[in-house]
Amino acid sequence: MAELSAVLVLRDRTSLETSQEDGHDLDEALRAARMRVVHALPDEVVKHLTGPDPPDLLLLPSSLGADRVGRYGMLLRRGNGDLLVPPAPEGDPSGRHQGRHTAVMVYLDGELADLEACVKHGYHYLVPPYRGSLIRTQLMCDVERHRLARVAEEAALAVSLRQYERELRIAQEIQEGFLPSDLPCAPGWEIDVRFRPARAVAGDFYDAFPLLQGRRLSIVVADVCDKGVGAALFMALIRTLLRHTAEHAGQWNLFDGLPPLEALARDVRQESPALVPGAAPLLQAMTGTNRYMTSNHQGYFATVFFGVLDPESGCLLYANGGHNPPLLRRVGGRLERLQVTGPAVGLHPDSEFRLAEVRLDPGDVLLAYTDGVTDSRDPEGEFYGEDRLSALVRGLAGTSLGLLDRVEADVQAHLRDGEQYDDITMLALRRLAGR
Amino acid sequence: MPMIVTVHSWGGGVGKTTAVANLGYLLARLGLRVGLVDAGLQAPGLHLACGVPDGQLRRGITGYLVGECGLDDILYDLGPLAGLGGGRGALHLAPGVVDMGAIARPALAGQYDTGLLHEGIRQMAVALDLDAVLVDTHSGVNHEAVHALAIADVCLTAARPDTRGLSGGPLMATISRRLSVPFALVLFTMVPPGMTNTALTGIALRRYESPMAGALPWAAELARGDHTGLFAAAFPEHPFTVALHDVANLLAGLRT
Numbered sequence: 001m002a003e004l005s006a007v008l009v010l011r012d013r014t015s016l017e018t019s020q021e022d023g024h025d026l027d028e029a030l031r032a033a034r035m036r037v038v039h040a041l042p043d044e045v046v047k048h049l050t051g052p053d054p055p056d057l058l059l060l061p062s063s064l065g066a067d068r069v070g071r072y073g074m075l076l077r078r079g080n081g082d083l084l085v086p087p088a089p090e091g092d093p094s095g096r097h098q099g100r101h102t103a104v105m106v107y108l109d110g111e112l113a114d115l116e117a118c119v120k121h122g123y124h125y126l127v128p129p130y131r132g133s134l135i136r137t138q139l140m141c142d143v144e145r146h147r148l149a150r151v152a153e154e155a156a157l158a159v160s161l162r163q164y165e166r167e168l169r170i171a172q173e174i175q176e177g178f179l180p181s182d183l184p185c186a187p188g189w190e191i192d193v194r195f196r197p198a199r200a201v202a203g204d205f206y207d208a209f210p211l212l213q214g215r216r217l218s219i220v221v222a223d224v225c226d227k228g229v230g231a232a233l234f235m236a237l238i239r240t241l242l243r244h245t246a247e248h249a250g251q252w253n254l255f256d257g258l259p260p261l262e263a264l265a266r267d268v269r270q271e272s273p274a275l276v277p278g279a280a281p282l283l284q285a286m287t288g289t290n291r292y293m294t295s296n297h298q299g300y301f302a303t304v305f306f307g308v309l310d311p312e313s314g315c316l317l318y319a320n321g322g323h324n325p326p327l328l329r330r331v332g333g334r335l336e337r338l339q340v341t342g343p344a345v346g347l348h349p350d351s352e353f354r355l356a357e358v359r360l361d362p363g364d365v366l367l368a369y370t371d372g373v374t375d376s377r378d379p380e381g382e383f384y385g386e387d388r389l390s391a392l393v394r395g396l397a398g399t400s401l402g403l404l405d406r407v408e409a410d411v412q413a414h415l416r417d418g419e420q421y422d423d424i425t426m427l428a429l430r431r432l433a434g435r
Numbered sequence: 436m437p438m439i440v441t442v443h444s445w446g447g448g449v450g451k452t453t454a455v456a457n458l459g460y461l462l463a464r465l466g467l468r469v470g471l472v473d474a475g476l477q478a479p480g481l482h483l484a485c486g487v488p489d490g491q492l493r494r495g496i497t498g499y500l501v502g503e504c505g506l507d508d509i510l511y512d513l514g515p516l517a518g519l520g521g522g523r524g525a526l527h528l529a530p531g532v533v534d535m536g537a538i539a540r541p542a543l544a545g546q547y548d549t550g551l552l553h554e555g556i557r558q559m560a561v562a563l564d565l566d567a568v569l570v571d572t573h574s575g576v577n578h579e580a581v582h583a584l585a586i587a588d589v590c591l592t593a594a595r596p597d598t599r600g601l602s603g604g605p606l607m608a609t610i611s612r613r614l615s616v617p618f619a620l621v622l623f624t625m626v627p628p629g630m631t632n633t634a635l636t637g638i639a640l641r642r643y644e645s646p647m648a649g650a651l652p653w654a655a656e657l658a659r660g661d662h663t664g665l666f667a668a669a670f671p672e673h674p675f676t677v678a679l680h681d682v683a684n685l686l687a688g689l690r691t
């Protein structure tokens with residue numbers, strides 16, 4: 001067996017010189033047990049424990065009192081991970097540092113009551129008469145006990161980590177189920193998406209689905225406040241509410257004040273957008289979801305861009321609930337922003353969402369995105385920002401897929417090695433040229 | 436864009452459908468290209484007033500609204516039936532169909548987008564190059580009627596000058612005002628002999644807050660139901676036809 005080392009902590013310098021003291025007997029017994037013994041004073045303990053060669057045994061005098069003994073014990077336990085165990089020297093073949101452990105024992109010094117108090121706190125103890133063989137056996141038992149405890153602890157940690165990862169993976173899979181498995185297509189149009197959660201699960205989402213027996217096509221890009229699992233749960237709820245309401249909306253419910261008759265009234269000679277197909281599903285989805293959220297889940301909200309496209313005419317009816325304005329790139333490169341038409345969904349019970357309409361002509365492309373794009377920061381903390389995005393989009397004339405690739409690459413380049421803090425979601429809708 | 440005329444009433448059975456069919460016919464005779472739309476989904480009957488028997492139609496507006504068929508599948512050219520000659524005048528019908536499935540589903544479930552009614556009318560107008568579209572509605576306040584009013588250039592509120600007819604006045608006036616219908620007019624129907632136009636004009640202004648478009652006299656031939664098809668075509672000299680002709684002229688005048 002390798003030589004064991006001990007740090008024998010003394011009450012004070014004099015205690016060893018007064019030869020009949022316990023410290024002296026103990027010192028001899030330890031040496032008889034073939035241990036390397038170093039003496040230390042209480043305020044030198046830390047230095048020994050954090051040194052390059054921590055001892056196998058730390059012997060504390062009971063006269064220190066249970067509290068101070070406890071503090072050293074705690075220091076060692078904590079040090080298990082970071083504080084006390086120094087990193088294994090490179091190329092240390094002995095593996096001695098691995099599983100290195102310092103046992104703590106208390107020896108009787110002074111009042112018996114002090115020792116009792118320490119024992120009560122779970123410390124092993126030594127009382128005279130000290131005998132080398134007994135000390136050694138006791139010490140070996142203690143070392144072994146600690147090793148086992150640590151193995152068990154690590155195993156439990158590994159199991160719970162595995163379990164956590166498994167559940168996160170399940171959450172991820174479930175969340176994927178809340179995103180459309182395929183994007184609907186309409187002749188003459190391209191739709192592409194990009195979805196890059198910052199963590200395993202995201203609070204962002206996108207959606208695209210046909211409405212009115214395929215006569216219209218809905219697109220949604222939304223960002224639920226919060227991140228991680230909480231946001232993911234609400235993402236699932238809000239996505240479901242929006243889509244389900246839109247798909248099952250019928251006529252305006254005139255008797256529910258939805259919309260008030262004035263919303264249907266024409267504006268001078270311009271007919272109200274509320275009268276066109278898709279207006280009812282769109283507004284009912286926004287208002288209904290808003291009402292549900294405010295009455296059942298206060299404090300959770302989402303910014304939502306919801307558009308209903310008429311693939312025939314290119315008209316896009318939309319409501320923008322507090323979402324950063326999607327960019328509409330006209331065929332020549334001019335940019336338009338589809339501004340906010342109402343507050344975020346879930347903020348106020350009586351929020352009103354106006355409808356707006358815009359027409360996509362052949363070659364025009366719409367980019368809806370979440371603020372994860374513009375809020376991406378480089379390692380110096382500088383935002384990617386709307387200006388950079390606008391400038392990039394203005395210069396991009398290709399396909400919707402190409403557009404997403406370029407934007408994503410540009411954001412990645414901006415991030416460099418920086419961490420992606422927020423979910424990144426983009427949806428590009430392009431009307432093919434020559435249609 | 437064509438002029439959209441929505442004919443509506445508070446009470447049922449006031450002669451609204453009869454008025455729509457014959458007004459359309461008279462406008463076509465004036466040389467207008469006219470579309471008739473049966474938006475009375477709950478109980479369509481415009482085709483009957485036009486002389487098209489029930490069994491002749493397979494598909495109607497409800498089929499279009501719920502996405503079972505396109506507009507092309509339902510449009511019906513009434514030209515030959517109405518005996519319209521070679522001029523510009525034309526009369527086309529987007530009919531309802533008397534079929535349990537076709538009516539019950541959308542009417543009861545309300546599972547269609549009323550905006551499609553609007554879109555359908557616009558598409559029909561473009562496809563047929565229409566000058567005017569007359570929309571027949573179901574009486575009372577209902578989704579199709581409110582939508583048809585919201586897109587109307589002219590709202591003709593049909594009413595009998597009786598207690599029931601007058602009771603709906605204020606509500607109908609409020610709805611067309613709140614929907615900002617540019618022209619809201621009252622069309623009195625089944626007017627009993629002895630009621631003067633002056634008296635009726637006064638009632639229109641008081642109860643409906645609107646001018647009167649015309650007053651159609653009670654017609655025993657219509658009440659008896661012993662004739663089918665376009666009444667105005669069969670009885671061109673009948674006082675009913677004459678009164679409706681004035682309304683047609685009025686509408687044709689509003690267009691310009």
Ligand SMILES: Nc1ncnc2c1ncn2[C@@H]1O[C@H](COP(=O)(O)OP(=O)(O)O)[C@@H](O)[C@H]1O
Nearest residue numbers: 447448449450451452453625652653654657658
């Ligand atoms: N001016 C009139 N005089 C007498 N009967 C009429 C008149 N106008 C319509 N009718 C008859 O009244 C009934 C209901 O007419 P209809 O046009 O279907 O009314 P609505 O569409 O308002 O329900 C029909 O039998 C019709 O022939």
Ligand SMILES: [Mg+2]
Nearest residue numbers: 451452475480
């Ligand atoms: Mg009728």
